[in-house]
Amino acid sequence: xxxVSQHPSRVIxxxxxxxxxxxxSLDFQxxxxxxxxxxxxxxxxxxxxxxxxxxxxxxxxxxKDKFLIxxxxxxxxxxxxxxxxxxxxSFYICSARRGWASGPQETQYFGPGTRLLVL
Amino acid sequence: QKEVEQNSGPLSVPEGAIASLNCxxxxxxxxxxxxxxxxxxKSPELIMSIYSNGDKEDGRFTAQLNKASQYVSLLIRDxxxxxxxxxxxxxxxRGSTLGRLYFGRGTQLTVWP
Numbered sequence: 643x644x645x646v647s648q649h650p651s652r653v654i655x656x657x658x659x660x661x662x663x664x665x666x667s668l669d670f671q672x673x674x675x676x677x678x679x680x681x682x683x684x685x686x687x688x689x690x691x692x693x694x695x696x697x698x699x700x701x702x703x704x705x706k707d708k709f710l711i712x713x714x715x716x717x718x719x720x721x722x723x724x725x726x727x728x729x730x731x732s733f734y735i736c737s738a739r740r741g742w743a744s745g746p747q748e749t750q751y752f753g754p755g756t757r758l759l760v761l
Numbered sequence: 762q763k764e765v766e767q768n769s770g771p772l773s774v775p776e777g778a779i780a781s782l783n784c785x786x787x788x789x790x791x792x793x794x795x796x797x798x799x800x801x802x803k804s805p806e807l808i809m810s811i812y813s814n815g816d817k818e819d820g821r822f823t824a825q826l827n828k829a830s831q832y833v834s835l836l837i838r839d840x841x842x843x844x845x846x847x848x849x850x851x852x853x854x855r856g857s858t859l860g861r862l863y864f865g866r867g868t869q870l871t872v873w874p
């Protein structure tokens with residue numbers, strides 16, 4: 643169990659267009675979903691954290707109006723990159739937290755990632 | 762800013778050897794610790810979690826936790842070329858109610874035949 647899917651896996655778009663990326667937990671309900679970005683040969687960078695039914699919490703320096711997050715249900719979160727530019731080209735990865743009723747355990751399971759190329 | 766530090770690497774070991782990956786963390790109150798493996802061009806994959814002091818074994822992998830020293834390690838026995846990847850150490854943010862994790866920058870491991 644604990645499978646997370648992402649769609650699309652790869653997208654190429656023109657500068658100025660918007661791109662939507664979906665993240666789904668397939669066999670569990672995710673209490674929280676996270677969106678990361680990773681540039682080549684660099685570490686993961688957390689962009690935002692989202693809970694179902696509430697506004698996302700963005701990390702410092704991440705433009706919330708540019709990276710729109712909608713957490714529609716306990717199994718679906720979407721990231722929309724609005725008016726994408728070449729510098730937004732990156733590997734976007736979501737993760738879903740499988741919460742437990744008790745104890746400190748907080749395990750995140752990652753989706754396969756979406757590679758975005760903005761021309 | 763809470764920190765998670767990993768041995769810088771890259772680490773190179775021959776096939777069949779033991780690979781040792783180390784991680785230290787700054788938040789003494791952290792309670793959950795994870796090791797993820799990331800192959801080049803792929804997303805991270807959970808391989809081990811540990812919550813209590815001591816050792817936890819899963820196949821060829823052993824995670825070791827010492828909260829007093831704020832240290833967590835991962836040993837890979839009988840290393841295989843397929844173990845070649847970047848290994849990420851992650852520690853929970855005890856101040857987060859949302860389950861946020863802090864990640865180290867990763868240690869790149871190469872296992873040569």
